[in-house]
Amino acid sequence: KILNEKRDKLEFSKVVCGYPLSIFFIVVNEFCERFSYYGMRAVLVLYFKYFLRWDDDLATSIYHTFVALCYLTPILGAIVADSWLGKFKTIIYLSIVYAVGQVAMAVSAIHDITDSDRDGTPDSMTFHIVLSMVGLFLIALGTGGIKPCVAAFGGDQFGEHQDRQRRTFFSVFYLCINGGSLLSTIITPVLRAQECGIYSKQKCYSLAFGVPAALMVVALVVFIIGSGMYYKAEPQGNIMLDVCKCIGFAIKNRYRHRSKQYPKRQHWMDWAEEKYDKLLIAQIKMVLKVLFLYIPLPMFWTLFDQKGSRWTLQATTMDGNFGALVIQPDQMQTVNPILILTLVPIMDSLIYPLIKKCGLNFTPLKRMTVGMLLAAIAFVCAALVQIQIDKTLPTFPSTSQSQLKLLNMGSNSVTVKLPGNDALILPAAQVYPFINNCNTKFTNLLPETNDLTSKPQEGNNAIRFVNGMKTAVNVSTAAADFGLIEPFYYSNYSQIKNGKATFTLRSGSQSCEYSTNFGFGSSYTFFIHSTLVFGSNCQDSVTAVEDIKPNSVHMALQIPQYFFITAGEVMFSVTGLEFSYSQAPSNMKAVLQAGWLFTVAIGNFIVLIVAELAKIPKQWAEYVLFASLLVAVCVIFSIMAYFYTYIDPTEIEAQFKKKINEDDEDDKSKPGKAEVEMVKRDSIKCHDEYDKATQTKM
Numbered sequence: 001k002i003l004n005e006k007r008d009k010l011e012f013s014k015v016v017c018g019y020p021l022s023i024f025f026i027v028v029n030e031f032c033e034r035f036s037y038y039g040m041r042a043v044l045v046l047y048f049k050y051f052l053r054w055d056d057d058l059a060t061s062i063y064h065t066f067v068a069l070c071y072l073t074p075i076l077g078a079i080v081a082d083s084w085l086g087k088f089k090t091i092i093y094l095s096i097v098y099a100v101g102q103v104a105m106a107v108s109a110i111h112d113i114t115d116s117d118r119d120g121t122p123d124s125m126t127f128h129i130v131l132s133m134v135g136l137f138l139i140a141l142g143t144g145g146i147k148p149c150v151a152a153f154g155g156d157q158f159g160e161h162q163d164r165q166r167r168t169f170f171s172v173f174y175l176c177i178n179g180g181s182l183l184s185t186i187i188t189p190v191l192r193a194q195e196c197g198i199y200s201k202q203k204c205y206s207l208a209f210g211v212p213a214a215l216m217v218v219a220l221v222v223f224i225i226g227s228g229m230y231y232k233a234e235p236q237g238n239i240m241l242d243v244c245k246c247i248g249f250a251i252k253n254r255y256r257h258r259s260k261q262y263p264k265r266q267h268w269m270d271w272a273e274e275k276y277d278k279l280l281i282a283q284i285k286m287v288l289k290v291l292f293l294y295i296p297l298p299m300f301w302t303l304f305d306q307k308g309s310r311w312t313l314q315a316t317t318m319d320g321n322f323g324a325l326v327i328q329p330d331q332m333q334t335v336n337p338i339l340i341l342t343l344v345p346i347m348d349s350l351i352y353p354l355i356k357k358c359g360l361n362f363t364p365l366k367r368m369t370v371g372m373l374l375a376a377i378a379f380v381c382a383a384l385v386q387i388q389i390d391k392t393l394p395t396f397p398s399t400s401q402s403q404l405k406l407l408n409m410g411s412n413s414v415t416v417k418l419p420g421n422d423a424l425i426l427p428a429a430q431v432y433p434f435i436n437n438c439n440t441k442f443t444n445l446l447p448e449t450n451d452l453t454s455k456p457q458e459g460n461n462a463i464r465f466v467n468g469m470k471t472a473v474n475v476s477t478a479a480a481d482f483g484l485i486e487p488f489y490y491s492n493y494s495q496i497k498n499g500k501a502t503f504t505l506r507s508g509s510q511s512c513e514y515s516t517n518f519g520f521g522s523s524y525t526f527f528i529h530s531t532l533v534f535g536s537n538c539q540d541s542v543t544a545v546e547d548i549k550p551n552s553v554h555m556a557l558q559i560p561q562y563f564f565i566t567a568g569e570v571m572f573s574v575t576g577l578e579f580s581y582s583q584a585p586s587n588m589k590a591v592l593q594a595g596w597l598f599t600v601a602i603g604n605f606i607v608l609i610v611a612e613l614a615k616i617p618k619q620w621a622e623y624v625l626f627a628s629l630l631v632a633v634c635v636i637f638s639i640m641a642y643f644y645t646y647i648d649p650t651e652i653e654a655q656f657k658k659k660i661n662e663d664d665e666d667d668k669s670k671p672g673k674a675e676v677e678m679v680k681r682d683s684i685k686c687h688d689e690y691d692k693a694t695q696t697k698m
């Protein structure tokens with residue numbers, strides 16, 4: 001009451017259309033902060049894989065450890081804000097930590113820092129790994145720490161009479177989260193795809209991390225500019241600590257009175273009544289009920305957060321050519337915020353009212369259950385796409401095998417007989433890949449070469465030339481130099497991007513050009529015929545021999561899985577946030593928000609555990625495993641939800657306060673009443689009131 005009076009008395013610098021102007025700074029701050037967070041996150045797994053050279057499993061593990069950390073730290077932020085610094089100062093200090101972390105990430109991605117031999121690869125990977133891990137730790141501390149504070153700080157700016165405005169603020173706030181995330185997931189992958197460097201040009205991860213760092217500085221500056229206009233509530237003591245102490249006391253007291261001679265109490269928390277306020281005990285009961293319901297929820301996040309890891313890696317093996325637009329694998333993540341921005345209004349203004357009109361009571365817990373099922377369907381879609389991709393992948397020799405590739409450089413077919421194999425006819429200018437299981441020795445063949453052992457990365461194409469001429473030929477394009485290729489010899493592989501490439505073939509002062517188009521992830525050996533005549537068109541004198549097929553499964557096939565996971569998110573996450581807020585007692589709204597975010601952290605740890613323990617060789621099978629686990633968890637959740645009764649915390653609190661006031665009056669008029677008797681009677685009365693206020697089921 002005091003707080004609201006204070007707030008009503010507050011003179012905001014300006015009120016625009018009934019909204020305090022200070023809200024504008026908070027919303028812009030959130031937009032920039034989410035841009036910074038999601039922009040950095042979008043390229044993170046590719047940075048691990050291609051810059052730090054980690055394998056898929058390590059990259060996925062560290063990615064999910066980081067995301068988990070980001071959702072563990074909200075508890076820390078809530079404690080610091082509530083008990084010590086207040087929300088305003090916590091946001092400022094942790095934003096500085098956050099910005100420093102982002103800068104550290106940007107610096108860690110500058111390959112030139114340790115590239116003393118200037119060959120384009122860092123010489124001390126340890127430096128880059130350590131700096132980026134420090135950066136990620138600071139970012140997790142910052143982003144998670146401010147997360148429960150910013151939304152609550154925004155809510156604090158409204159008085160009690162501004163319920164409608166506060167609700168609109170939270171909707172705009174959620175849209176800003178996704179607006180920031182959408183823009184950054186479009187922009188940072190484009191920045192990453194650029195080439196930059198001082199001594200040598202490499203993929204520009206430093207810019208892709210640098211821009212989010214700049215946006216975090218902007219977020220901080222915007223927040224500070226609004227400083228004079230905010231209502232800054234004083235920290236109200238550490239509610240988390242009070243809750244823990246009260247629970248601890250109840251457990252200890254129950255244990256002390258375990259003998260049958262003591263009468264049972266309705267709820268084990270009632271054993272704290274001797275020492276703690278009955279209102280606090282009732283509030284803890286409300287929170288515990290919701291937290292119990294949270295237990296199965298992490299499984300949803302386990303699937304949801306794999307968009308940024310497994311699904312992005314899946315997109316690297318797909319064709320991103322959308323006609324005029326070429327989509328980078330990490331840009332596919334933009335489908336999520338795009339769908340959020342469209343689905344949230346559609347659900348709120350069309351689907352939910354329609355369901356209501358049909359007479360169905362689509363309660364929050366039912367929505368969350370449906371959301372979980374939709375996420376499971378998304379993973380089934382991902383598995384189906386993976387099966388299609390696997391069909392297009394080449395077969396590489398295992399560690400116990402060797403591969404022999406025969407290239408017929410003549411103009412006629414030749415018959416080849418390999419030891420232990422039938423004779424085969426190899427047409428002119430064609431390669432025959434031969435995988436050998438036993439240790440057959442092949443002699444008198446071309447010298448050993450470093451052939452490809454995996455599909456070219458990042459959608460690039462691995463290209464090499466074989467010179468069938470009697471003179472040395474120099475081959476180059478704008479993007480790569482194949483060098484001088486000796487007669488009947490081959491060049492090393494070079495990486496060529498998708499699209500049209502023109503190769504210049506040169507011998508002395510004479511040259512000619514050969515052009516061709518590339519897709520994604522292919523490998524070709526270009527065979528230069530002995531018949532090539534410089535000075536004329538050399539298009540017909542070069543034959544492209546396909547070693548590895550280009551990615552043929554289109555990235556658009558990922559859209560269904562994105563649709564289902566986002567529809568699931570809208571039903572699960574948006575509803576869950578609202579549910580956590582509405583079922584939380586007034587002084588524990590931040591505690592439950594932190595609890596809700598904690599389920600995201602646990603979800604990311606589950607990815608690590610399941611992926612580590614299961615070690616499933618087939619990616620599609622791993623997707624099916626995750627989908628099945630979520631369906632199983634969903635069944636458990638729906639049973640728990642069935643038994644959950646919705647409460648109105650405000651009503652319960654009001655009744656408790658009223659009763660406490662009445663008791664105070666009673667005590668004044670009847671001094672000397674036995675305290676134990678009063679506690680007993682109060683306890684029964686409170687439970688009746690509590691039961692009255694908890695009537696609606698799932």
Ligand SMILES: CC(C)C[C@H](NC(=O)CN)C(=O)O
Binds near residue numbers: 178
């Ligand atoms: C779902 C997150 C825990 C919350 C939110 N994310 C999104 O809205 C992503 N579509 C966020 O605050 O980042």
